[in-house]
Amino acid sequence: MKKHTIETHLEVFDLVSELSEDIQKLMIKAHEARENAYAPYSHFKVGAALQLESGKIIQGNNQENAAFPSGLCAERVAVYQAGALFPGETIVNLAISARSLKQVLTTPIAPCGGCRQALAEYEVNQKTPIAIYFMGESGKVMKSNSVNDLLPLMFDGSSL
């Protein structure tokens, strides 16, 4: 038996104002999208904004459903929209913002495992990393330089 250690790297920004202007704008798009989330069951609103290499910004938010598993997370709404409208265009950055109607979220809210896997498909295909910035309603912002850093040992299509 051999032990294998996987390292992952994150950057933490104390304030949104420490981010570049471009990323601050992208985060504002994520906040805007978040407020339009349809989250009557969880009261937990998430917004996502993807920046494509052309500069286009694609927004998404969580869409819940009375049949709970039929709902979809903000990140997947955004990435599937990008895939549907701009197939093959490289995704450069993703900003994610979450707000709970039950408590003030001041710590970064990381994307769920299912969304990491969905994003991984696009990162693997485009062969360049997607930088992911995530936060709560206020406070620190975390940055992952790639989906790979958030999902080590990801499953990809190479063995299918």
Ligand code: THU
């Ligand atoms: N949610 C997202 O939109 N993204 C995530 O990464 C985590 C969870 C949504 C799904 C559901 O509508 C609500 O947040 C509570 O789980």
